Amino acid sequence: MTINTRNIMLFALVFSLFIAVGFFQSWSVAFTLINMSLISSVMALGVNIQWGYAGLFSVGTMGFVALGGMATVITSVPPVKEAWEVGGFGILLALAIAAGTIVWAIALWKTMAPGRARNWALFALMVIGFFTFRFVFDPSVQAIEKINPAGTGFLGGLELPILISWVVGGILAAGAAWVIGKISLGLRSDYLAIATLGIAEIIIAFLKNEEWLTRGVKNVNGIPRPVAKEVDLQASESFLAAADRFGLSAIDASSLYVKVSYAILFAVVLLIILWLSEMALKSPWGRMMRAIRDNEEAAEAMGKDVTKRHLQVFILGSAVCGIAGAMMVSMDGLFTPTTYQPLRFTFLIWVMVVVGGSGNNWGSVLGGFLIWFLWIEVEPIGLWLMSLITAGMADGYWLKSHLIDSAAHMRLLTMGLILLLVLRFSPRGLIPEKQGG
Secondary structure (H helix, E strand, C coil), X not given: CCXXXXXXXXXXXXXXXXXXXXXXXXXXXXXXHHHHHHHHHHHHHHHHHHHHHHCCCCCCHHHXXXXXXXXXXXXXXXXXXXXXXXXXXXXXXXXXXXXXXXXXXXXXXXXXXXXXXXXXXXXXXXXXXHHHHHHHHHHHXXXXXXXXXXXXXXXXXXXXXXXXXXXXXXXXXXXXXXXXXHHHCCCCHHHHHHHHHHHHHHHHHHHHHCHHXXXXXXXXXCCCCCCCCHHHHHCCHHHHHHHHHCXXXXXXXXXXXXXXHHHHHHHHHHHHHHHHHHHHHHCHHHHHHHHHHXXXXXXXXXXXXXXXXXXXXXXHHHHHHHHHHHHHHHHHXXXXXXXXXXXXXXXXXXXXXXXXXXXXXXXXXXXXXXXXXXXXXXXXXXXXXXXXXCCCCCCCCHHXXXXXXXXXXXXXXXXXXXXXXXXXHCCCCXXXXXXXX
């Protein structure tokens, strides 16, 4: 069996699982799984760019995904006029003071001679800048958060089309990655992992607490969507007539239409990112990145700036994760900072990359679909299996109760089992990286 035939069969097998869900559960459930699998595949591509191309072990994925989600709020939500009137100018002024302090500090560092005088000058500048920033920022935040806190209590956004927020999400994540990379990319791989995990926690803590920007734990709902709404479809006579021809109720037809629309949109984004990733991987830049990954010392000896290239690939991978975060929030129509759990879901994305095949973009896509499907479907399958096994046992019997209650833990058990099996029998993943490609 050739490699291409094997890969096609693997994709066919995975997609047959989704078709089975459509027949045995519902097509609405199947397309819900497909949509999240598409988003997961985009995230896996972002991590694969960092790890598979350059060997960067970053576990801050959820921080960049959360920034992508925040982009939908600041880009597409309507502005809260009352909040802007009482505190908008103060927020902008405070941010300008912070930026000016940083720029002035950099200029001071470059112009003054090293020594105690420069250190004291920098210290005084930072202290004055900090207290001036807080003097302007804090009253503005308090005024904004008092404006209808149950419904708004934040500045809102720019009311731009939601698709623009996907690009903004990538830009925000890339900007944050540039700052993080400048600080942490000089660290050893294990320290880099710890640093990026900590920074992801800081980002998410910021989103939870800065209510003037994202409403924090109060969440932001009603975020615009890039596809039609179910209620609008159900009010359309032509749509209802089409639903009748297919024998579907208005609710089922509208739900399925919206999910299929999302699937098409997400698939287009995934294919574009996949194509760009493949072109980059096969280019001289991609070959250089893999050379750096395999032997940094040899690459440095050949005159390559390893830190600069690591920063490039770190920014690119983070930007892709930011786009995925914006896609996910635009599908839900809800931004909930508390749902971003860095350690748990970053682990899931890494399993997708490792199982699919690190260094291979198609492998990351396959891993995204397979692992997300199992993550969602293993628990109900496990419950059905335990119910079947214990069917002959009396109700209330301790073993029956124990086995049925254990079905809730099937997710983590299955993830660990799959990871062990793949590492044992196919250590380079289901679709390994092409050697010398």
